[in-house]
Amino acid sequence: WHIPADANFHSASLSETDQPRVLITGGLGQLGVGLANFLRKRFGKDNVILSDIRKPPDHIFHSGPCIYSDILDYKNLREIVVNNRITWLFHYSALLSAVGEANVSLAKAVNITGLHNILDVAAEHSLRLFVPSTIGAFGPTSPRNPTPDLCIQRPRTIYGVSKVHAELMGEYYYYRYGLDFRCLRYPGIISADSQPGGGTTDYAVQIFHDAVKNGKFECNLKPSTRLPMMYIDDCLRATLEVMEAPAESLSMRTYNISAMSFTPEELAQEVLKHIPEFQITYNVDSVRQAIADSWPVSLDDSNARKDWGWKHDFDLPELVTTMLNFHGSDTR
Ligand code: AKB
Numbered sequence: 001w002h003i004p005a006d007a008n009f010h011s012a013s014l015s016e017t018d019q020p021r022v023l024i025t026g027g028l029g030q031l032g033v034g035l036a037n038f039l040r041k042r043f044g045k046d047n048v049i050l051s052d053i054r055k056p057p058d059h060i061f062h063s064g065p066c067i068y069s070d071i072l073d074y075k076n077l078r079e080i081v082v083n084n085r086i087t088w089l090f091h092y093s094a095l096l097s098a099v100g101e102a103n104v105s106l107a108k109a110v111n112i113t114g115l116h117n118i119l120d121v122a123a124e125h126s127l128r129l130f131v132p133s134t135i136g137a138f139g140p141t142s143p144r145n146p147t148p149d150l151c152i153q154r155p156r157t158i159y160g161v162s163k164v165h166a167e168l169m170g171e172y173y174y175y176r177y178g179l180d181f182r183c184l185r186y187p188g189i190i191s192a193d194s195q196p197g198g199g200t201t202d203y204a205v206q207i208f209h210d211a212v213k214n215g216k217f218e219c220n221l222k223p224s225t226r227l228p229m230m231y232i233d234d235c236l237r238a239t240l241e242v243m244e245a246p247a248e249s250l251s252m253r254t255y256n257i258s259a260m261s262f263t264p265e266e267l268a269q270e271v272l273k274h275i276p277e278f279q280i281t282y283n284v285d286s287v288r289q290a291i292a293d294s295w296p297v298s299l300d301d302s303n304a305r306k307d308w309g310w311k312h313d314f315d316l317p318e319l320v321t322t323m324l325n326f327h328g329s330d331t332r
Contacts, residue, residue, distance in 0.1 A: 019043045020128070023086045025071055025118070026093030028052040030196040031132075031189065031232070033060055035090060038236045040064055049084055052093075071114035077121045088243065090130045091118045097136050097291050099198025100159040111162030119173050119181075128180040130243055131170055133254060135187055135228055136200070137163040140294040147296035149256050149303050157291055167254045174253050182242050183254040187228035187261075187299060189235050190319060192326035200291045204229055204267060208320075211271050211278050212327040220285040223265035226297045230259040231314035231322065238310055245308035252307075258299040259312035260319070270320040 022039055024032050027050035039048045040063075050060070051069035060066060069080050071093050080086065093114055100107035115131070122129040138147050139155040153164050170181035188201025196202045203219050204227075210217040238257045242250075262270075268280040304310035314322070 018087075019047050020088040021084060021086050022048040022088045022090065023069075023080060023084065024048070024050050024090045024092060025069060026052060026091070027066070028054050028056060028060070029092055029094075030191060030194050031235070032092050033063075033194060034191060034232055035092070035236055035239065036064060038240065042240070049080075049086075051080065071117055072109060074117045074121065077117055078124070081121055081125050081127070086125070086127060088128045088130070089118065089122055090239070091115070092132065094132075094162070095159065096197060096199035097134075097157050097159040098200055098202075098285075098288050100162075101157055101287055101291075102198075104158050107158045107162065111159065112165055115162070115166050115169065119169055119179065122181075123173055123177050123179045126180075128243065129170070129182070130239060131166050131181070131183050132239075133163045133167050133183050133185040134159070135185060135296050135299065136160040136291070137167060137185060138294075138296050142296065144295075145297040146258075146300035147256065147298070148300045149252065149254070156294055171253050180247070181253055182245075182250070184238060184242055184304075185254065185256045185299065186235060187230045187258060189230055189232055190323065191232035192323055200288045200295070201227055201229065203264060207264075207267060207271065207280075208323040208327050211275055212324065215275065215277050216279040216281070217268075218281050218283050219264045219268075220283060220288050221264055221292055222284055222289060223268075223280075223282060224263050225289070225292045226261050226263045227292060228258055228261045228296055228299045229319075230257070230312065231319045234259050234312045234314050237313075238304075241308060241310065242304075249308050252303060255304040255307070255310075256299040256301040257304050257310055257312075258301040260315050261298045262316055266316070267320070270316055271324070274320065274324050 036048050036050045045064045049065040051067050056066045094111050095107040141152050141154050173179035174181045207217045271278050
């Protein structure tokens with residue numbers, strides 16, 4: 001494979017001293033605000049623009065540039081990229097796994113049609129483009145423990161299908177047009193200050209909130225459901241690291257990244273070490289359970305570790321201590 005000589009597109013032309021001008025789509029979802037804060041520390045407040053179709057709460061609005069953008073409106077996207085001289089785009093708009101099953105046509109529009117607009121605007125303006133993929137891009141016929149980067153991908157959710165599509169389209173644009181597309185397959189991401197919206201791994205965020213507030217939690221997955229998970233700080237660092245990696249170090253454009261895998265039972269045991277009166281009960285949601293049962297138990301991320309030096313910091317004990325501290329529990 002090589003980039004055709006007549007390709008109109010070339011990778012983002014930043015000089016050594018330039019800071020990237022960053023646009024984040026889907027900015028008010030679980031990861032956008034955390035990513036914006038993280039990137040603003042590195043690149044400066046005004047170089048990172050958060051966008052969404054929703055109105056930002058005051059504290060987010062006052063923390064840095066926030067604008068309206070609709071990824072289904074190509075002209076609106078182009079105007080934002082041109083007017084703000086955007087060079088890097090992080091595309092976080094997506095309907096997650098469980099909510100996608102509840103609204104397939106909206107998931108198709110946002111996750112597939114929206115992605116097409118993003119790819120085109122990125123290629124047209126020579127942007128460096130990051131699109132998150134997920135463990136949900138694998139399915140019941142993928143090897144599950146561990147799941148390698150390259151294997152059968154036959155997911156059975158619209159979310160998973162749209163993410164395989166994103167991986168393949170991004171790589172196609174890379175080979176065909178030279179688009180600087182970079183993609184990581186995220187595990188379930190656990191964050192303290194922002195709620196996930198409609199995923200299968202959401203229980204692993206909610207448990208901390210409920211444990212501290214009520215001392216108990218009702219879990220919608222079976223106690224033995226093992227899934228790959230990652231603390232948000234590791235996820236954001238991995239995302240910046242792959243975006244900053246020299247192109248020649250990337251032997252592929254879509255990488256698994258991994259940190260830990262645990263079950264609800266194991267997570268509850270770890271919470272109990274801090275809150276001895278904590279109780280977990282189970283009320284299984286059949287849609288989420290079927291999705292979780294088709295996903296990897298663990299991810300093989302050896303290519304990311306080898307190519308650009310990926311290394312996670314947070315394992316289960318540090319994750320639990322950090323989350324409970326954030327939620328204000330008296331951790332012992
Ligand atoms: C979900 O559960 O849908 C997401 C994911 C693992 O991609 N958190």
